[in-house]
Amino acid sequence: MATLYAKLGVSQDATLEEIKRAYRKAAMKWHPDRNAGHEDAARATFQEIKDAYALLSDENQRKVYDSVYEQEMRRWEALHKRQQEKEAERARKAQAAAQAEYAQMVGVAMRFADEGHNRDVLFGVLLGRNCNADVAQRIADSVWALQESRRAEHDEQTANADPTADADHSSNEADADIAPEPAEQAARSPSQTQAAAARHDKPSHEARAGNLFDSLWQGFFGVRS
Structure with a gap:
């Protein structure tokens, strides 16, 4: 906001000289x-x-001007602050809406990937739900890569598992009244124990979708919690 002082090129506390x-x-x-x-x-x-000189060179008029200008500045600053707060609130709401929509799209992609659909199907499904093409591509690529990684990890665990594990498991089911001896449990190989733990500790679809959403959202948009 230009002032009469600025028009003359002096500061507000300038002397009359x-x-x-x-x-x-x-x-x-x-x-x-x-x-x-x-x-x-x-x-x-x-x-x-x-006009600026005529007002500022008069002591009484200068005092009135300074008082009115100060009040106007306070009013303008208050108005400017309210506008900034409104803009910040709109930005927060827009980000929250975008984040919610993004989470929904990740969940959709995870569900179709769990059903065995490939990357192109995931991409097409997301486009069909009005997802932005760039975002849909990123989600489809990331979800598919994660799904492939987990499939490969599962295959590796299966290949490394003790081939007698299934036989032992079947035998235990057939003879449910006979509890396994501690020695038998201790004799099981570490790979058997890890495989069993993996089966019991496998995260739910909702948990995996939530974890993937967090990593994708932070990586793509640079958002930090």
């Missing part, structure tokens, strides 16, 4: 006779300088 010197300098610079070819613009600026 400083205001007079600034006025003489500005008047010489913007006098129409010194601005051939730009008389109209110079004349308008010259008049503004004269």
Whole structure:
């Protein structure tokens, strides 16, 4: 917000002598006779300088101006602050809505991936739900890569498991009344124990979708909790 002080090129606490010197300098610079070819613009600026000097050179008028200007500045700052708060609130709501929609799309992709559909199907399903093409591609690629990684990990665990594990498991089921001896449990190989733990500790679909959403959202949008 330009002030009368700014028009003369002085600070608000300038002395009367400083205001007079600034006025003489500005008047010489913007006098129409010194601005051939730009008389109209110079004349308008010259008049503004004269008006500013007339007010600021009068002690009483200057006090009134300072008081009114201070009040106006407070009003303007309060208005500006309210506008900033409204814009910040709109931004928060927009981000929350985008995050909710993104989480929903990740959940959809996880569900179709769990059903055995490939990456192209995931991408097509997301597009069919009005998901942005770039976002749909990122989600489909990430979910499919995660699904493939887990499938490979499962295959590796199965390949490394003790081939007698299934036989032992079947035998235990057939003879449910006979509890396994501690020695039998201790004799089981670490791979058997890990495989059994993996079966029992496998995270739910909801938990996996939530974890994937967090990593994708933070990686794609740079969001931090």
